Amino acid sequence: MIRLEKINRIFQVGDQQVRALNDVDLTISSGEYLSIMGPSGSGKSTLLNILGLLDQPSSGKYQLDGRDTTQMDDEQLARIRGRKIGFVFQFFHLIGRLSAAENIELPLILAEEAPVTRKPKVQEILHRVGLEDRANHRPDQLSGGQRQRVAIARATITRPDVLLADEPTGNLDSVSGAEVIQLMETLNDSGLTVLIVTHDPNVGDRAPRKIKMIDGAIVADTTKRADEAA
Amino acid sequence: MRLPDLLQLASGALLRRGARAGMILLAMAIGVAAVIVLTGLGEGARKFVSDEFSSLGTHLLIVIPGRAETTGAGATLIVGETPRDLTLDDARALGRSHAIEKYAPLVVGSASVSYLGLDREVPVLGSTAELLEVRNWKMARGRFLPAGDIDRAQSVAVIGAKIERELFADTHALGKWLRLGDRRFRVIGVLSSEGRAIGIDVEELVIVPVASAQMLFNSASLFRILVQARSRDEMPAAKKFILATVARRHQGEEDITVITQDAVLKTFDTIFVALTMTLGGIAAVSLLVAGILVMNVMLVAVSQRTEEIGLLKAIGARSQQVQRLFLTEALLLSFGGGLLGLVLGYGGAWFLGIVYPTLTFMPPWWAVAAAMVTAIFSGLFFGMLPARRAAKMDPVRALRGG
Structure with missing residues (x-):
């Protein structure tokens, strides 16, 4: 459960102040699947970073599962990022020297989980994203779609509540892009909250709830009715 | 992590x-x-x-009779303390410690040495066979004092290279009889000039068995005893043993001084x-x-x-x-x-x-x-x-x- 109230984010660029987010209110329930669309510079990535606790708002209130995150210190924020939030990026951000399995294992290592419980989890999630036979391949030996599936596996191995995807198909051809979206939708079906920031209307339109942003503000927030979604 | x-x-x-x-x-x-x-x-x-x-004798301890310290209670009360002489028996007693590898008693005196009318006043050392090793001297020719009973006053002498040159000119001294004071000694060896010695000129020296020297100078006391400890680590033990042994032999009085070359090292x-x-x-x-x-x-x-x-x-x-x-x-x-x-x-x-x-x-x-x-x-x-x-x-x- 996410609740944003009057979120502002102001960047200082030289002596000019740039208002990236302007009084944004947004409530996201558990298990929702929503897309955020809008032109470049509309603030959608900034919003995603704030939702993912990578960035802090200049003002406003962000409640995650009833707790005010704006009062937390860096360490608490890092712990919540590790436990409750999964990130998927346009450029995958896999670590090149590590194998697919090692990349996926990384969040568990950071959470100081014991190797004995880590390995089965990695195996299970590799199976889920359909990459068992690619476990020991390095990212440069994988296709773009496979890399993004590794990234999704990494983002979800800690069983987070929310998956935040920033242009997840932006660097993929349409076929592997569709596979990646399908994978995320499957995860959404099993209860994961999925939020996708995208330029691509084909991707954005699939989500039941669509948010449109312009100049740092939400200008449209539409939810398809169940019969329409089908 | x-x-x-x-x-x-x-x-x-x-x-x-x-x-x-x-x-x-x-x-x-x-x-x-x-x-x-x-x-x-x-x-x-x-x-x-x-x-x-070490080759100069780092493990060397020198035992000197007498004590370098001020005793007594001032002018009002005179406490008599006469240092006893060091004797050959004292030296022998030192040989019993396993911290001590060898020892050489030393009698020093001066006597005139003569051969075929040539006469010369020289320092005379009375000692034992061990002296050669304790002081790390080398022989040029012949051999050093014979090992064995230190009480035996054999009439043999080892001379320095300069004495040989002065007294025997071009002939060899080995086997010749020379006169030292009122006694005759047979030359059995000549010391090498290379031998190291601190404070003694090896070239101008006559060495005879310690008992012979005691007779020559008509004195039973030793000038000092040179003691070689088994190793550097054993030196304190050796020193302690020497002090204790001599004190026991001298009715409980520590009337000797033991010095070492350790301080320089x-x-x-x-x-x-x-x-x-x-x-x-x-x-x-x-x-x-x-x-x-x-x-x-x-x-x-x-x-x-x-x-x-x-x-x-x-x-x-x-x-x-x-x-x-x-x-x-x-x-x-x-x-x-x-x-x-x-x-x-x-x-x-x-x-x-x-x-x-x-x-x-x-x-x-x-x-x-x-x-x-x-x-x-x-x-x-x-x-x-x-x-x-x-x-x-x-x-x-x-x-x-x-």
């Missing part, structure tokens, strides 16, 4: 950097090796000088340890330079891996974990370099030992330990700045690549 995970991640990152990490490793290794080789050199020089001194030791430390210190500067190189390579790593740092933070790494990861890499570099340096240093010392067999290159353990500690510490110190820089990165900017 668990330690094995931390080490694995850090070493994986280092291996990927290959050549550059290898060069830093080498720089650190050279620093450590330099400390080891240079301190080994200093220590080798110290040992060399110490050994040279100690001074040399101090000088050489200081020299070794100076050399080690100079070499340690190269470890600091290596530390700066570690900082450089780590700063490059941090800026090259900005995205990785951003990602780690996005997937839940705390700042402290990021810092620890990069610090571990720096530490592995310096520690690995240190280990390589140990191999290089000991290898170098071994090689030098083969090239210069007279010197032993044995790096002192404290210098080796200090080199390793300095290497690791410089890795820690200079790795801190890059690691902190990584830890403090803003994740959003880092993910964009800075």
